[in-house]
Amino acid sequence: MSEPLLVFDHASLAYGRTTAVEDVHGAVLSGQSVALIGPNGAGKSTLLRSVLGLVDVVAGRIEVLGTTPVRARREVAYVPQVDTLDAQFPVSVRQVVLMGRYRDVGWLRRPSPRDRAIADEALDAVGLAARREDRFGMLSGGQQQRVLLARAIAQQPRLLLLDEPFNGVDAVSQQALLAALRRLRDGGAAVVVSTHDLALAHLACDEVCLLNKHQVAFGPTDETLTPHLLRAAYGGQALELAGDNVIVAR
Amino acid sequence: MRYLIEPFGSPFMQRALAEALLLGAVAAVVSVFVVLRRLAFVSDVLTHTVFPGVVIGFVVAGTGGIVWGALVFAVLSAVLITVLAARSRVTEDASMAIVLTGFFAVGVVLVSRQTSFTSDLTAFLFGRILTVDRQQLVMTAVLGAAVLLLLGLLGKELLFRAFDPAGAEARGYRVLVLDLVLNLAVALVVVAAVRAVGTVLVIALLVVPGAAGRLLSDRLAGIALVAVGTALLAGWLGLVASWQASVNHELRLASGATVVLVLVLLYGAAAGIAALRKVRT
Numbered sequence: 001m002s003e004p005l006l007v008f009d010h011a012s013l014a015y016g017r018t019t020a021v022e023d024v025h026g027a028v029l030s031g032q033s034v035a036l037i038g039p040n041g042a043g044k045s046t047l048l049r050s051v052l053g054l055v056d057v058v059a060g061r062i063e064v065l066g067t068t069p070v071r072a073r074r075e076v077a078y079v080p081q082v083d084t085l086d087a088q089f090p091v092s093v094r095q096v097v098l099m100g101r102y103r104d105v106g107w108l109r110r111p112s113p114r115d116r117a118i119a120d121e122a123l124d125a126v127g128l129a130a131r132r133e134d135r136f137g138m139l140s141g142g143q144q145q146r147v148l149l150a151r152a153i154a155q156q157p158r159l160l161l162l163d164e165p166f167n168g169v170d171a172v173s174q175q176a177l178l179a180a181l182r183r184l185r186d187g188g189a190a191v192v193v194s195t196h197d198l199a200l201a202h203l204a205c206d207e208v209c210l211l212n213k214h215q216v217a218f219g220p221t222d223e224t225l226t227p228h229l230l231r232a233a234y235g236g237q238a239l240e241l242a243g244d245n246v247i248v249a250r
Numbered sequence: 251m252r253y254l255i256e257p258f259g260s261p262f263m264q265r266a267l268a269e270a271l272l273l274g275a276v277a278a279v280v281s282v283f284v285v286l287r288r289l290a291f292v293s294d295v296l297t298h299t300v301f302p303g304v305v306i307g308f309v310v311a312g313t314g315g316i317v318w319g320a321l322v323f324a325v326l327s328a329v330l331i332t333v334l335a336a337r338s339r340v341t342e343d344a345s346m347a348i349v350l351t352g353f354f355a356v357g358v359v360l361v362s363r364q365t366s367f368t369s370d371l372t373a374f375l376f377g378r379i380l381t382v383d384r385q386q387l388v389m390t391a392v393l394g395a396a397v398l399l400l401l402g403l404l405g406k407e408l409l410f411r412a413f414d415p416a417g418a419e420a421r422g423y424r425v426l427v428l429d430l431v432l433n434l435a436v437a438l439v440v441v442a443a444v445r446a447v448g449t450v451l452v453i454a455l456l457v458v459p460g461a462a463g464r465l466l467s468d469r470l471a472g473i474a475l476v477a478v479g480t481a482l483l484a485g486w487l488g489l490v491a492s493w494q495a496s497v498n499h500e501l502r503l504a505s506g507a508t509v510v511l512v513l514v515l516l517y518g519a520a521a522g523i524a525a526l527r528k529v530r531t
Contacts, residue, residue, distance in 0.1 A: 105406070
């Protein structure tokens with residue numbers, strides 16, 4: 001059950017000549033979930049993209065599902081931030097989820113009844129089966145995020161990457177997202193979530209990777225989300241209130 | 251009804267109608283993607299960058315060379331524009347405008363060396379749909395088939411990329427290649443349209459049908475249906491209008507431009523319907 005699906009071996013990442021993240025070292029096991037935490041510009045999105053093979057690894061190594069990021073891409077799902085998408089785009093909820101099947105459908109062909117069944121099942125898993133004929137843009141932000149998660153589920157991934165999935169998401173959608181992620185992990189998939197929300201990281205993740213252009217800490221949630229380490233990651237933006245309570249300014 | 255059918259008694263009008271319908275249908279399908287990807291300006295650039303190819307083809311090999319010259323420049327400019335859009339140092343619209351005017355000027359300079367400067371220029375820019383011959387019809391059909399094949403092969407993927415480029419990239423699709431395919435499809439439509447409606451007016455065929463479809467439908471299938479319907483209707487009614495005007499009212503209307511005018515009027519009607527719908531709900 002607990003084979004490592006994702007291994008960072010002192011990996012440094014760069015866009016062209018600009019180094020974005022340095023020296024990330026750690027592993028994510030099957031069934032585990034890891035939160036990527038750090039201030040804006042800390043390199044959270046870059047780290048997620050590197051797992052997809054879209055960023056150059058300039059030092060060290062990243063191993064995904066026992067191979068290179070590019071080779072593993074078929075079994076890695078990525079959930080982008082909803083607000084990067086055009087809400088006016090004329091696609092139905094179901095069409096969006098079906099996009100998760102396109103790679104398996106292949107060129108020229110249309111999604112088969114089996115692909116549709118998988119897509120509908122994935123929509124059901126995020127509690128939106130009833131909305132499948134609606135236009136994607138008509139849903140609330142939280143619901144749209146759930147649809148994108150359903151698209152990732154339809155891909156039947158072993159590793160799931162989510163970029164700020166809880167931003168501006170209402171309580172109902174947050175619960176639905178967490179429940180769906182739980183089920184994926186029970187099925188043996190690993191989950192990596194970038195988030196600003198420390199409380200949610202506590203709630204939903206076993207491990208935390210604290211980032212600020214380099215790795216500040218990588219370890220069990222309780223041992224990582226400490227005032228000392230958070231201050232190290234956020235600098236002056238972190239404020240200690242009393243004892244263990246920390247407020248982080250965005 | 252007779253009024254709408256009687257213009258097509260002669261073979262040249264029949265060929266013009268066939269060309270208008272063929273071109274309209276293919277361009278309408280492409281226009282759906284143009285509107286989804288907001289590529290109206292890029293399409294405009296492509297229509298102008300094909301122009302020097304038209305002139306060079308004509309200078310080198312006469313009328314028969316036009317399509318080939320256009321084809322070469324279509325492929326070249328599709329590649330150039332795809333790369334510029336992805337890796338431009340200045341803003342994308344500025345580099346596009348430079349390419350547009352630069353290529354266009356080359357075309358004008360070359361055509362200005364011809365003795366029949368004005369009439370040639372007019373023909374290249376605005377086309378002559380009434381002089382379309384059988385060979386040109388076949389060429390349009392072949393190019394149209396190539397475009398539809400491209401879109402059929404990669405339609406899903408182009409949709410994915412249009413909706414969510416980051417997601418498509420994460421899925422392992424090469425966004426640059428998909429962009430090239432769509433730009434190529436646009437460029438091929440321009441090539442197919444060169445003789446009939448010219449390089450300038452074809453932009454209407456590449457934008458207006460999809461835009462009208464978007465006004466009337468939120469569904470991809472609905473948009474495509476409205477787009478193709480609008481383009482076919484405009485081709486037919488435009489030819490009828492220009493024929494009736496010149497035969498019965500002694501008013502000479504350029505046929506290609508009339509088709510485009512009807513197309514824009516239909517878009518206006520679609521906008522009216524959309525506005526009415528909004529008021530009702």
